[in-house]
Amino acid sequence: MGSGTTLVEAKLLNRNAVGIDINPQSVFKSETNLQFKCETQSKIYTKVGSASDLHFIKDNGIDFICTHPPYANIIKYSKDIEGDISLLDVDDFLCKMEIVAKEAYRILKKRKTCAIMMGDIRKNGKVIPLGFLVMNIFLQIGFVNKEIIIKEQHNCRSMQYWKKQNNDFLLLAHEYIFVFQK
Numbered sequence: 001m002g003s004g005t006t007l008v009e010a011k012l013l014n015r016n017a018v019g020i021d022i023n024p025q026s027v028f029k030s031e032t033n034l035q036f037k038c039e040t041q042s043k044i045y046t047k048v049g050s051a052s053d054l055h056f057i058k059d060n061g062i063d064f065i066c067t068h069p070p071y072a073n074i075i076k077y078s079k080d081i082e083g084d085i086s087l088l089d090v091d092d093f094l095c096k097m098e099i100v101a102k103e104a105y106r107i108l109k110k111r112k113t114c115a116i117m118m119g120d121i122r123k124n125g126k127v128i129p130l131g132f133l134v135m136n137i138f139l140q141i142g143f144v145n146k147e148i149i150i151k152e153q154h155n156c157r158s159m160q161y162w163k164k165q166n167n168d169f170l171l172l173a174h175e176y177i178f179v180f181q182k
């Protein structure tokens, strides 16, 4: 959920939605951002929980998954919440993402779509292609690739920091939106 962007869009589009985040603060923020009036009748549910354990959602029950996980531990969303994958280094993060991908596959209806946004990261001067590593996990557990969308990033707050870190050389200036089908 983060701050609830996806749920806000779901509400505006008159779609029913279930939002999940491991961090209660994120759930609170999302609920606050959802408190606007609009003409639609959608039912929006929020829940504190982990994307790696969606036992409260039945198999083949969901029409569309839209998820934006942390990019391993490049930004930490909490200090010590158990299950927060933004606290994991790349290897542990990828192991957990395999469980997340399996849960996503389980709850999605056949032939429906799962979209995930993911970016690459830079560690110790090297690029780790986290986007493609995560994409491969989703492919290995059974999803097929419908689209690879490149989302360009301009004028980010962190740009000056990374320019300095990288001696004004190339910046990671895009993220991916992988669109999978079950």
Ligand SMILES: C[S@@+](CC[C@H](N)C(=O)[O-])C[C@H]1O[C@@H](n2cnc3c(N)ncnc32)[C@H](O)[C@@H]1O
Pocket: 001, 002, 003, 004, 005, 006, 020, 021, 022, 023, 026, 049, 050, 051, 052, 068, 069, 070, 071, 077, 083, 084, 085, 086
């Ligand atoms: C990149 S942010 C999402 C931002 C969101 N797209 C928005 O527009 O605000 C990633 C979110 O994943 C959450 N998160 C971390 N581990 C999680 C887990 N195991 N299950 C569900 N959410 C998790 C973090 O608390 C954080 O809010």
